Amino acid sequence: MVQYSKIDRKKIKPKKSLGQHFLKNPRILKKIVSSINPKKDDNILEIGCGEGLLTELLAQSGAKIAAIEKDKELYEIAEERLKKYKNCKILKGDILKIDIDKLRNDYFSSRRIRVVGNIPYNISSQILFMMLEKRRLIEDIVFLIQKEMADRISAERGNSDYGYVSVAFAIFFKTSKIYNISGKSFFPPAKVESTLIHLIRLKQPKVKIDNEVEFLKFIKNCFSHRRKTIRNNIKMMLDNKKLEALEKQLSLSHNFNLSVRAEELDLFHFKKIYDIIKFQPG
Template identity: 30%
Template structure:
């Protein structure tokens, strides 16, 4: 693999900061990450942010088929040329914004669920994770690179200052494992912080299971939206149609102290709270 600097210079291109582009510099590292993803010859791989093909090429040598999604239209012909030079014809390079793709529909068209890989741009990492959570029936496994601070947030336990909305939503439906840490020096351009490779396995069965996942997303967002406030005040803040009395009622129904704050609640607490909110919102005697 030629260095990112050399490839970009040859094509008269540059890394685009506005797209959060930081390319892997070391080919053996890209190969190692693909190895950690345990891609097999029958797998369908979806790569988010294929870039210069550092992981696309080794993934394609293992997988049945690869769909490489790249938003930067200037990189698409470069990536296609690299794949052609390697004789890899079972890779579809898709110029698209991953956030705009219907993953469930795409997986249905392909006839199987994806193994998702990628070096996620920091500016959309959180949005990508919410998308994978909500469309997870099309994802068998994900092995993704995150900037370290976000990876720490995803894995954080209740009571930790980094525990937040994404921690709850991901831990509700998935098991996570840290596969390796990557120093900032391994990227071009060099980012301010290092990265972490996480393996995310979505659960076949969730216990306890919430009655309305879309509502849970709203409840968690409301609770952490004003995380310095007590839960009663945060839930009454307007993101949910509760008001002060409603917030107090759902917290009592869920057996949660209204003076607690969002970061102290476990995933199971949020499941109970969401179910209590759902029951409250359909009460015929509830004041609008």
């Protein structure tokens, strides 16, 4: 049986500097575990385990777990709570500084990992892009993040939330928003809603890319000024002659042009533009 709070609210105060908001509703914790659906053979990395409430529920499945906590007081509480679980290891550290490759190789025997956590709002973007970079090590991700960020990741073209983040994750992950959670479900109460989001790594990227870094940089340039057209956002990359040739080829062969904004194009449009630029002579 999980004891749902070992935190003395008077002694341990959530730290704003660490973006701490603790889930206080056991019903929601159980729903999150149900959504993760941990199995005995799973290798789970939990980011920001706090006092170890979610960690303990996951550990009861028999899955092998490494849980990371930066806060010394919470780390000690989590370590005490989980000491009876031989399948669980509590690590004190900053996820942005931990060598995930080494952790995977040493603790998870080089197997792909499932990454879960209630992610601090103040570093959610950094963590998400770290996961994007380390995607080859990952099977899937279940994160509780601010609703605004979840909307941006899952947005499709034509939506006001659609942007570079949406396209970058769409290349490598299948994304689904599971449900929203009120800020009142946290201690202290959060000012915004959170969303539980599930990212499943695709076996192959949605489009074939020879140089992923260059392609992602190109997409970022396309969204660099949201109110400007694609033409204006990429004109610094091409001389006038190449830009005119690109527009002509798009118009003749692909039935669209550069006078639209990036939010009006999907991943495959960006790939067509990129390929034409890449194979232009000179």
